[in-house]
Amino acid sequence: MKESDWKKFKVIKEKAIERFCSQALEEFEEVISNTEEHVHNRYLLLYKLVRNRDKEMALIFDYHSRSKAAMQLTAMRARGLADESLLAGLSEEFLEQTDPKPFGWN
Template sequence: MSISESDWKKFKALRALALERFYLGVLAAAKTISERETLSAEARYRTLYRLTRDRDNDIVRMFDFYSRSKARESLAQMISHDLLTDSELSVLSEETLSAISYAVRQRYDIEWVAEQASGD
């Protein structure tokens, strides 16, 4: 079901905000990974590779379907990845808020790759 024209206009602004936060989060995680000097370069590279692969999949689910019929689904994904605050979402209609109320916020955690045993 499509969202109202009024919510669609608000969705566009919320989407842009969430996308910027998404990018900043990925960059912050990449920095954390690259600076973890207790891990080998290989382990950091493999962790970074997994991060970018997983976040590429996330970005498709959240941001690639730019239509009124998919806006609620996109908003729910943005909420589940904690990219929008309740205050920011409060501009939406009760109907839209009710439709996305099932979304549960979850933090992104880095999935660290274990060190490989030396093959000597």
């Protein structure tokens, strides 16, 4: 991985974590504020949702290393966490390597 891609990846990862957390918090808020659902059911749903988002976050973002960067960026792109404005400045090689479409992720 080129040094310039690594530096840019660190910024992308930070922004993607912010987006992921914001999206998760919005989902949590929807569950919490759904007064049509019984409070116990909302609690159970929220618990499951938090666990699932925590697992997803770990899969996408844990272990900050160059060896994991391509896999992580592929997952971020597949989940819509790294848009074109964030990807600007990455090498064509790294963009091709992290394109989720060939894996059927997008």
